[in-house]
Amino acid sequence: MTVQQAKPPLPSDDKRWKLVNATMRRNGYTGHALIETLHSVQDAFGFLDETSLRFVAASLDLPLSKVFGVATFYHIFMLKPKGRHACVVCTGTACYIKGAGALLEGIQERYGVNPGDTTEDDRLSVLTARCVGACGLAPAVVLDGEVIGKQVKDTLVATLEELN
Amino acid sequence: MHLEDLAEKAAEYRAEEAHVEHEVRVCVAASCQSSGSLPVLEALTKACGDGGGTCKVKGVGCMGLCSAGPLVAVAKRDSDLADSLVYRDVTAADAPEIMASVRGAPVERLRCPTDQPFFARQQRIVLENSGIIDPDSFKGYVAVGGYAALVQALSEMTPGDVLREITTSGLRGRGGGGYPTGLKWSTIAKMPAGQKYVICNADEGDPGAFMDRAVLESDPHRILEGMAIAAYAVGANKGYVYVRAEYPLAVERLQTAIRKAKRAGFLGSKVADTQFAFEIEIRLGAGAFVCGEETALMASIEGLRGQPRPRPPYPAESGLWGCPTLINNVETFANIAPIIREGGDWFASIGTERSKGTKVFALAGKIENTGLIEVPMGTKLRDIIEVIGGGIPDGRAFKAVQTGGPSGGCIPEAHLDIPVDYDSLKTLGTMMGSGGMIVMDDSSCMVDVARYFMEFCMTESCGKCIPCRAGTQQMHGLLDKITRSQGTQADLTLLEELCEVVQATSLCGLGQTAPNPVLSTLRYFRDEYEQKLGDG
Numbered sequence: 001m002t003v004q005q006a007k008p009p010l011p012s013d014d015k016r017w018k019l020v021n022a023t024m025r026r027n028g029y030t031g032h033a034l035i036e037t038l039h040s041v042q043d044a045f046g047f048l049d050e051t052s053l054r055f056v057a058a059s060l061d062l063p064l065s066k067v068f069g070v071a072t073f074y075h076i077f078m079l080k081p082k083g084r085h086a087c088v089v090c091t092g093t094a095c096y097i098k099g100a101g102a103l104l105e106g107i108q109e110r111y112g113v114n115p116g117d118t119t120e121d122d123r124l125s126v127l128t129a130r131c132v133g134a135c136g137l138a139p140a141v142v143l144d145g146e147v148i149g150k151q152v153k154d155t156l157v158a159t160l161e162e163l164n
Numbered sequence: 165m166h167l168e169d170l171a172e173k174a175a176e177y178r179a180e181e182a183h184v185e186h187e188v189r190v191c192v193a194a195s196c197q198s199s200g201s202l203p204v205l206e207a208l209t210k211a212c213g214d215g216g217g218t219c220k221v222k223g224v225g226c227m228g229l230c231s232a233g234p235l236v237a238v239a240k241r242d243s244d245l246a247d248s249l250v251y252r253d254v255t256a257a258d259a260p261e262i263m264a265s266v267r268g269a270p271v272e273r274l275r276c277p278t279d280q281p282f283f284a285r286q287q288r289i290v291l292e293n294s295g296i297i298d299p300d301s302f303k304g305y306v307a308v309g310g311y312a313a314l315v316q317a318l319s320e321m322t323p324g325d326v327l328r329e330i331t332t333s334g335l336r337g338r339g340g341g342g343y344p345t346g347l348k349w350s351t352i353a354k355m356p357a358g359q360k361y362v363i364c365n366a367d368e369g370d371p372g373a374f375m376d377r378a379v380l381e382s383d384p385h386r387i388l389e390g391m392a393i394a395a396y397a398v399g400a401n402k403g404y405v406y407v408r409a410e411y412p413l414a415v416e417r418l419q420t421a422i423r424k425a426k427r428a429g430f431l432g433s434k435v436a437d438t439q440f441a442f443e444i445e446i447r448l449g450a451g452a453f454v455c456g457e458e459t460a461l462m463a464s465i466e467g468l469r470g471q472p473r474p475r476p477p478y479p480a481e482s483g484l485w486g487c488p489t490l491i492n493n494v495e496t497f498a499n500i501a502p503i504i505r506e507g508g509d510w511f512a513s514i515g516t517e518r519s520k521g522t523k524v525f526a527l528a529g530k531i532e533n534t535g536l537i538e539v540p541m542g543t544k545l546r547d548i549i550e551v552i553g554g555g556i557p558d559g560r561a562f563k564a565v566q567t568g569g570p571s572g573g574c575i576p577e578a579h580l581d582i583p584v585d586y587d588s589l590k591t592l593g594t595m596m597g598s599g600g601m602i603v604m605d606d607s608s609c610m611v612d613v614a615r616y617f618m619e620f621c622m623t624e625s626c627g628k629c630i631p632c633r634a635g636t637q638q639m640h641g642l643l644d645k646i647t648r649s650q651g652t653q654a655d656l657t658l659l660e661e662l663c664e665v666v667q668a669t670s671l672c673g674l675g676q677t678a679p680n681p682v683l684s685t686l687r688y689f690r691d692e693y694e695q696k697l698g699d700g
Contacts, residue, residue: 032467039409039448073469073626074450076409092371093566093602094528096616130453130620131371132410135528135600136195136230136535145412147198 008058011051016044020052024059031062034070038077047078075130083118083125085163088142092131095139099152103139104128106153107160124160165429165436170306170315177303181241185218186266189237189248191295192223193381194413195374195535200255201234207259208236219266225382227295228286230535232276237295238266245295246283252276281551282533287514289522290498291538294382299417302424305385311430313504314389317396318438321504326397327353330500332508334520339365339456339493340568340597341673342519342586348490351480352398355488360400362391363484363491365461366407366414369453370569371620373600375524376494378536380407380414383498384421388444390497392435393504395442398490403444406461409451418446453570453624457672458483458491460626471626472672493598495524515541519585529566529602532557546580549603560605564688568597570617570624571677573684574610593684595677610689611696615643617681621674632675635666639682649696656693660686 007029010017023040027033037060041052048071057067071077087107091100104115107126111119118125134140137149141156148159190196190205208221227235227245232252239248251262251274261271278284288294297304305311317326331346352360364387368376380387391403407415422444425431433441447465454460455470462484464470483489499521503511512520519541525548528534532554539548549555549565556562564574573594582588586596604613622636642659645651663679670676686693 030467032465034467035450035464036448036467039450070467070469074452076449076451093569093600093616094372094534096371097529097602097604097608097613129410130369130451130624131373133368133374133377134195134198134230135372135374135526135602136233137198138528138534140198147194149195149198 008055011055017055019044020056021059024056029060031060034060034062034067035074038067038071042077047081049079080118083122085123085144085160086125086127086142087160088127088129088132089115090130090132090134090138090140090142091128092135092138094135095131098138100139102153103141103151103156106157110157110160124163165315165438166319167312167315170312170436174306174309174312177307180303181220181307183217184220184241186220187239187241188212188219188221188262188266189224189239189295190221191225191227191233191235192299193226193378194411195226195230196233196235197413199233203256204234204236204254204259207256208262211259211263219263222298223300224296225294225299226291226378226536228291228536229276229282229533231533232535235276236262238262245288246278248278250276250278250283282535282537282554285547285552286538287522287540288538289502289514290379290495290524291382291536292502293386294378297383299382299384300420302385302421302428305383309505310385310501311389311436313501314392314396314430315436317393317504318436318440323353323397323399326393326504329504329508330397333499333503333511334508334515334518335496335499335503335511336519336586337493338495338499338523338598340571340595342596345492345496348480348492349394349397351478352400352488352490355481357399359402359485359487360398361484361487361489362395362398362400362403363461363465363489364391364403364405364494364497365456365458365491366405366411366494367449367456367461368408368411368494368598369456369624370571370598370600372526372528372566372569372602373598374526375536375599377411377414379494379498379524380411381417384414384417385425386501387418387494387497388421388425388431390500391444392431392442393500394490394492394497396440398488400490401441401443403442404447404465404484405444406447406449406455406465408449410449415446415448422446452626453620454626454672454674457674460672461491462489469626471628472674474671495599516583516585518587523584523596523599525599525601527553527601527603530556530560530605530608531603541585542583544581545575545584548584548601549580553603556603556605558605560607562603563606563608564604564610566594566602566604566613566681567600568595568680569600570620571595571673571680572597573680574604574613574688575684576688578688593687594680609647610685610692611643611647614682614685615640615647618643618678621678625674625678629669629671629675631666631669632671632678635662635670635675636678638662639666639679643682646693646696649698651697653697656697
């Protein structure tokens, strides 16, 4: 019989930990709930920090190395906090053919950040996606969760300028 | 439950709508939503009011012509897309005029003719409900005959009958490989009884492909029904849909569909009041292309890094948690209900000798009509691009069409007259893939395209086997050098050698097919490579 480890205490009284815990409970605290759990941490906190990785590892009774391995393997998991706004430029084939590169150049020219980075004032994170499936509207950008299609460099930068 | 009971239910649901003479259908799939279809839906709903009791505004799935979105169709209650009045590029301000056109003259300035080849040349089986029913409505699905195939299978057919029907249909896997579906199902059915799983691969990672997304967003119950029939045929009681986290709307609609199907008794411990039990859970991907490979996908469902393992054993023998597992693509499952309903022979009468049925393609890139189309297998590539797709915009010349994503290749003008099926594409050095078609005009540099795909494979390589991990890196370096006009003849020779090695020695499909974009561009556009070589 396997001895069930005592569950670790929540890292803080932040209510968001309860959401994370609920995901693990729903999956019976089994190791195969790892990806689901990391999704729920990221949904709640925006990114995965060391505290959360340690907490998840202890709760699911997995080595920290394995949790870290999974967190770094999948592109969607972020180990750094995002800026207040996130601009995801799709670099799928259709978007690439229709000028996604120019969009990234435009952002780089205006804000000096490359994909994966955040502006120094924490205002904007720039990311790329493999394909958001909006190929009919190429080139597409996902701005704070909203897909905006048929972008050109100038209008995109103008839209980004208007964010607060 | 018998078919008659279900038919009664369907009639009851239709009767609830009997007063509706006209429907105003607004596309609420992701692409049209991105072009602003939700405010349009709201404005139309407001403008309609109670519609005099005879008109209803509803959100529907994808109508196909994504580039003209948001699309709105005004239709008689039971009519399909081709018989409706379709409006393109609609804004909320157009709502009153559109409502007036339900009984009056069409709004000519917004009209999108449905007799154009884009609509007229399609044959819709997978997408038959797409753009017609409300994807979030269980009643809507049942009213058009949904779940009848499942009830028919459970009440009138043995698992063996189902397997025979699927085998007769000649259906081949729509995820790209084209493995005969009937054969795959039979292998799992033959495994000793015990825990078995059915997985729907909705990890549509090919950049430039959005067929599965549209199906999930437009007709999610269809997938659940297909999976349940498969589970009955192979003897599984648990299913997973592995769907990309990048498709939040598809996930949401699937969740709603699963909840409603469960409540209505079409999923759960007694499916349609029989002894057959089947549950479906959703598993979210996390942005790794390699997870489209079946063994990597299963590793990911188990909560591990998505790394493939050698086959055999195939998932059919030892899959998820070591149990026999059936994995099919979204579009494959979407074909199941019509095959059971109309019979395998009917399905086998469509398409070519070795590729049956229809195929959904996502047209994108430098083409007039970007969006989703469904055509019989064997349709000529030229018809798809020039007639249905409307040709190349801005007066430019066609150069190549890319199929099969990072595992496929480019087809030049000279081969446009081939009928599209699994085998013909293979002889051209590309593959069907999941169905993305990216059209390129004369402004695209083919070496650059090859470099783009190699960069993709390099970043997406899981790192487990060396040929793929190191080979894609080296090939990318060489391609980069050549695109910067710094390559030499020796580099080109080395590139070709590497292509062979990586193809022959990689562990999984990702690595084995990673050289394809290079090989096919070398085959048809070698001069572009040579023009870029320096004299080194």
